[in-house]
Amino acid sequence: MSHFKDQSAGYLVNHLARLMEQALAEAIGPLGLSPGQFPTLLALWERDGRTQAELVREVDVEQATLALTLKRMERDGLIRRKPNPDDSRSRLIYLTPHAKALEERALALAAGVNDSALADLDDKEVPHFLSLAARMIQTLRKGSD
Template sequence: MPLTRHKSAGYMTNWAARLFARVIDRKLKPLALGSGYLPVFFALSDGGSRTQKELALGADIEQPTMAATLNRMDRDGLIIREKDQNDRRITHIRLSDSALAHAAQIKTIVDQVNETALSGLNSQERQVFLEALTKVTAALSQADDPSK
């Protein structure tokens, strides 16, 4: 029985994710940003701060990957690291003022790409699609839980 990629949920989801990243990366390039920074922007665009562990857990990204992302963002002047006043072992991370200044542009770009991606769907289909993706990610998250 041959594999048919257009009938594979995994293949199609992965392909869509790669296309999303490619289009967003192209649109973020003039800001000298990439889609890999988006989980941090999403978590910190409210002006708050989080620890590296909190950012990694919230984005469902491995600690070493988050550490590398934060190091690049630090190098690019996008984040500020501040030691906790009560426990010097803890470092809080927040977006720099220059990064926060880009937050509205980033949101606009992400919204535009999402609108483009969903442009072939009517409002009911969009709702069903997003609800289905929520169920798919929940099922996969449960299957990925090592305690199960």
């Protein structure tokens, strides 16, 4: 890597994210899942029955990107949409029984990818790294408000 690459948080985080996405794809692919679906699944496993607008905010993606992801997830039998009783202009997104049944295995496989990526860090470095990454995310979220 050039000196700039070594010193660029953006480059390093992006490179790390690409490598982790590849590893996650290999791990969860046999379940019929893709890394692009994973943030939405995590949000719905945490709290099912969200609107698309809520998911856009939670997952930090553009509305059009999420719309395509949801369309594929619906095609793949992972979600279903129901009318929102509180707002006739929106629909609530729910996991199918199939998607709910995948949660435990998918999370275990993702944890394995995380464990592999963090394997060379010691017990103090792991929480420090995670804390720093979370702070960076919060900082960038504040900047886009």
